[in-house]
Amino acid sequence: MASVSGGVLRPRFNWQALVTLAVLLAVGFLVLLPVVFLVEESLNTGDPMAFPPEQYGIANYVAMLEEDLHVLTNTVIIAVAATVMAILIGFTLAWILTRTNVPGREKLERLMELPYYMTPLVGALAWAVLASPKSGFFNQIWHWAGGRGDLFNIYSMFGIAWIMALFEGTVAFVMISASMKSMDPALEESARVIGASKLRTALTVTLPLVMPGVLGATLFVFAEMLGSFAAALVIGIPARVYVITTAIWDSTLSYPPAYGRASAMGLALFAVMFVMLTFYRWIIGRGSYATITGKAYRPRPMDMGRLAWLLFGVCALYILLAVVLPIAALILTSFQRFATALLHQAQWTLANYETALALGPVREALVNSLMLGFGVATVGVVIMALVVWIIYRSQLVGRGAIEYLVMFPQAVPRLVFGLALLWAWLNMPIPIYGTLWLLALAYFTVMLPLGVRTLAGVVLQIDKSLEECARVCGAGWAYQMRTVTLPLLKPGILAAWLLIFMACVRELGASVFLMGPNAKVIAPSIVNAFATSGTELTAAMALIQTFTVMVALVILFRLTRGMTRELT
Template identity: 55%
Template sequence: MATSKTKSRRSAITGIAVVAVIGVFVLYPIFFLFQAALKQGDGTVEGSTGYGLGNFERLPSYGSIIWNTLEVSVVATIVAIVVGFLIAYILTRTNVPFRRGLEQLMAVPYYVTPLLGALAWGLLGEPHSGYINILWRALGGEGAIINVTSAMGIAWVMALFEGSVAFVMISAVMQSIDPSLEEASQVIGASRFNTMMRVTLPLVAPGVLGALIYVFAEMLGSFSAALVLGTPSRFYVLTTAIFLMVTQYPPRIPLAAAMGVVLFAVMFLMTYIYRRMIAGRSYVTVSGKAFRPRPVDVGGLRWVYLALVGAYIFLSVILPLLTLAYVSLQQLATALPSWSNFTLEHYRVALSQNAVRFAIRNSLELGVFTATIGVALTGTISWLLHRSKLPGRGALEYISMFPQAVPRLVFAFGIMWAWLVIPVPVYGTIWLLLIAYVTVFLPLGVRTISSVLLQLDKTLDECGQVCGANWFQRLRTINIPLLRPGIMAAWMLLFIGSVRELGASILLVGPNSQVLTPAIVDAWNFSSSELTAAMALIQTVVVGVVIVIFTVLMRRRDLKG
């Protein structure tokens, strides 16, 4: 009895300790964000005049920025969801050629960062100097055929790179639908379109709704596309307005914090509404009756569908990469250059600059440390959530997923403000970036590892316990080998996410902690587009090389095993 009470007490202490540690890193910045938003005056100790709601009362005077944010987010979300749903339907429910290969290619837009896409489309679709508009006028057209610096243009670029996210979320649900339901609809005379709208769409409602909520939240917190495309034409959304208020002199910290709190509140409310909407409805389509997903023969339409999917991949991946390569290889970028204008000078300049080399090294080191520490931390959290009887598991899960409801730029602002008041010299160092990365990517790591952990039968662990293995032995010999696919996937996702991250980086970098993505933005603002394109492609190549090396090493290890 005494032993049981001792174990229970230790479990309780362990649970409280883990929740407390995660809570400090997650909730501490949010507390300071709210504190800054409620401060009156200029936000400094000397200029503060107390607390109140004055900063929130001033927000209606920025109605145009709020409207811009809503307009861009709504349009981009609708486009991304429509694209994601159509491509998910084509690749999971029809006999389109090269289906498996296209499914793999749909993940590529995730690796081509929104920043890279915004840079490329800025070069293509700027109304005066964009290459598409220059060619249009050269062919006799007037004005601009495309304008990516407008609200619709920015929404278009944002939707291109979130369409793949919507595809992943919706296709996972579509693959579990019993095809006999759609076949029954067509047997009684429904057309393919009516079947898709009246049978398929209602059945995938959870996936579509989840994708809509997630994508809309991502659009609200989107920063890179609005910064690159909107700022030159003075088109601001909330994230870019927050960034400018924090970085201008004198900074308007309290007002920026109030905007951040509003963004956080909206995203938190959407998550709550989503859970309430699906709580009382049943979407069960997989039962004890076995079925095998069968693609529908769409006849000649399969070539039209192939062209649609190919067009998306071309516009979101191939065209941006070709554009950046085209620009980076010219001395002075023009739409129709002569052969003498091509050069590798910009790559030489980029790789010869100490600042760029330093930023590349910092980005890679942060990526490795973030992925390694993040996997260890999120793996432990996933284990405690799903394989222990630890008190406080519900609070731990809630806190771990909390950063998903906060735009990364806003979270970075909270971290900046929180660590500035602590007498620990971490602000402006690589360590604060590491703290920020590990914290903002907690939800991604926990979800990735938990999805694999939930597929493992608990009896495997119980058998090891019966055989006398302690907790560490069971973890090392049973669980980690079985969890390796999820662990490796989480490591790669965290590495890629941290190397390409902008929102959580741009407010926290210092002279000795430069990373590559903010350096690319600085080059875009203060240097040439040719050098910027070269730096963006260098980042893409570096990430690609690491992915290839990592994949080869894992395959060799699997073969040896």
């Protein structure tokens, strides 16, 4: 476009095109450059510290297939077992809470979100306290009651899969319940009219209709299980059961560090996850299984009679196993000198909390995590809001490429992306490796999909006519963004801010390779305490982290509830 002033034709500066180009280059640099370095290092068959590599080859991939075949086998077995259990948990809970008249349905549905906010790291630590051989609380009570041997041993392949499933089951529940809520209940009622039992209706009508959603959830959860790190680290290392993520971590700790082999394993894991998530999006994008039509309907839950209380017990059992028992075990442990489930033998103390808050490295790690969470969330939501507007509101060339790039980190396991950033910034002239700046860049990049999806849901609900009215009245793009778009985005911005803050405070995978002596954060510090200190101190640190996340969660619920009331 051009403007005329004094009879002279002057070109108008296109700010939108400039901003789009800048965003595209910046996101591409953050997302793709580390992966390029990772690919190059995976082909390095010479000095692992040399850059550029002195020799190139595929020896690292050959070694992965020949020497690490048992690691790949363990990864697949655990991921499959965990996925099956998680989908069973998710489907069962989704069916109970969306298709039946179970008592307290709305409150139970809200409680199902709690395991996600506890984090797998805290869950793994708690179940190590509960079910360790000999010293685990369950086994202590079993021995006290006269039982012989150990009742449970969490340090096994099943133990790893159990913890993964328990805390990913809530993800499967959210995904499957969304499909069930959109299903016309008349289809189930028709089956009941012709004499089908409630169980047969669930298996022959409900299940086939939500199968695309179940399949999508299965692929998504399976991809998450392949890249899971926390449970595999806390439970698998003591049991000497290695999966691909812990093998990557272990390879970088060897001397000399096997960066080439770690990079090859990371890229293999990334390739599988990329295929899984691409297939998942393809399934979700299909509309041939839709059961919502133009005819209005109101979801009507099935009357389960006396079975309703049994189904309530199933939901309560999941909350007990995923939330109540783990938190209770950590609380009990954190207030004792020597952890025991036998309360008459307990030696109560506040020393673990005093130590956790008094130790310089621990206090520094907690403060750094809070600072990173606040900084990344504050700066990140502004940038992400701009990115979302470019993708879903502008007509600029390149917005599709930006959408692809910002969602790319979703297919890269956090641990692998941390390894890619490690190798990239070790070889860059900018000296930010081992500082909070690199951790902030890593957190911002891996949080892009979370922030963009959260904000996109709000942007798509804003009528375009509001922005068009501003333009008709002569408002420029920057003025329109400041006075129309951003105020309307306020609920989404608050929600995205708190979600990103919580995710940063609990982040483990992207932190383990990037944390330096002067840049410690809380999640890897908890793992280090578990490996080197007592269980009691570790429990106190884990609860401090969990309390911080829960406070942010309460604030999120209250703010979003207040925003909803204002908008209605």
